[in-house]
Amino acid sequence: MVLVALNDHVLKGAGLMPGWLTGKLSDFAGLYFAPLLVAELWMLVRPSPLASVTMRRVVWAALGFGVLFSAIKTFPPADRLYEAVLTALLRRPASNTVDPTDLVALVMLGVAVWDARRLMQRGRPG
Numbered sequence: 137m138v139l140v141a142l143n144d145h146v147l148k149g150a151g152l153m154p155g156w157l158t159g160k161l162s163d164f165a166g167l168y169f170a171p172l173l174v175a176e177l178w179m180l181v182r183p184s185p186l187a188s189v190t191m192r193r194v195v196w197a198a199l200g201f202g203v204l205f206s207a208i209k210t211f212p213p214a215d216r217l218y219e220a221v222l223t224a225l226l227r228r229p230a231s232n233t234v235d236p237t238d239l240v241a242l243v244m245l246g247v248a249v250w251d252a253r254r255l256m257q258r259g260r261p262g
Contacts, residue, residue: 140165159233163241167205168248171197175252187256194252198245209238 144162153161174197175190184190207214215234222230 140169159235160238160241163205163238164244167201167241167244170201171245171248172252174201191249191253191256194249198249202242202245205242206239208232209234210236 140162171194175193178193178197179190204218208218209215209232212234215232219230219232222232
């Protein structure tokens with residue numbers, strides 16, 4: 137998450153890296169981190185000692201983010217809705233770029249699920 141914050145608040149627009157690269161970096165890091173964060177928050181609301189429950193939550197979160205990300209990167213009406221919601225939540229203008237080439241970052245959802253599974257096998261019953 138530090139990478140996302142550094143990229144979004146320091147590197148983007150600083151001229152140190154091309155804009156397309158900082159955009160891809162955000163996509164890759166965000167798609168890795170988001171399903172893991174949602175699954176963790178879900179565990180705070182509905183705890184379970186079973187690794188299988190945690191893994192299902194990670195998978196569902198990854199699928200949800202995959203659908204959402206695909207929509208905002210390929211479908212302009214979804215992009216406009218996303219920008220409007222994000223602007224309202226952040227209380228400052230937010231923007232997204234419709235760019236189907238960003239879909240390459242979807243691979244990070246698989247990496248997040250794989251990492252979660254690996255960690256669950258090391259330390260939790262179930």
